[in-house]
Amino acid sequence: xxxxxxxxxxxxxxxxxxxxxxxxxxxxxxxxxxxxxxxxxxxxxxxxxxxxxxxxxxxxxxxxxxxxxxxxxxxxxxxxxxxxxxxxxxxxxxxxxxxxxxxxxxxxxxxxx
Numbered sequence: 033x034x035x036x037x038x039x040x041x042x043x044x045x046x047x048x049x050x051x052x053x054x055x056x057x058x059x060x061x062x063x064x065x066x067x068x069x070x071x072x073x074x075x076x077x078x079x080x081x082x083x084x085x086x087x088x089x090x091x092x093x094x095x096x097x098x099x100x101x102x103x104x105x106x107x108x109x110x111x112x113x114x115x116x117x118x119x120x121x122x123x124x125x126x127x128x129x130x131x132x133x134x135x136x137x138x139x140x141x142x143x144x145x
Contacts, residue, residue, distance in 0.1 A: 033129040033145070034103050038093045039065065040114040040122040045091050047113040052095070055109055057102075059145075060095040071119045088120060096129055096145055 040048060045062065052060060066087035075084055093110070097103060107124055115121055134144040 033096055033132060033142075034099055035094065035096050035127040035129050036103065036106055036110075037125040037127065038110045038114065038122060039067070039090050039124075040093065040110070041116065041120065042089055042091050044114045044116070045093070048093060048110055051109040051113045052106065055102075055105055057095060057097065057106060060093050063092045063094070065090050065092045069120065069123070090122065096132060098142060098145070 038048070042064070049060070052058070066089055068086060068088055072084075072086070075082055077083075095106070097106060103126060107126065110124055131140060132144040133140050137144075
């Protein structure tokens, strides 16, 4: 099993969610987060003054899937639907998962996803 964690722009969440649902992966966790990458925030001007917004709003999408082709399909779908071509589009992390347990039933492994 793999955990896919994607940090994307908030305005791209609905496109990514729809793409994942079309692939058959409706279950995900969304978290509103803030952060910055190499661009170190954003310079804004307001009433003649320039100021820096250091931590930009982002959304983190998390889902756990089986190994195999599904991981590549999901990563591609996220990239295709989250990409604007500008700095700050986000990152995707893929982590190995040792075990999954559904709390309500005690099911483990693939059936608990």
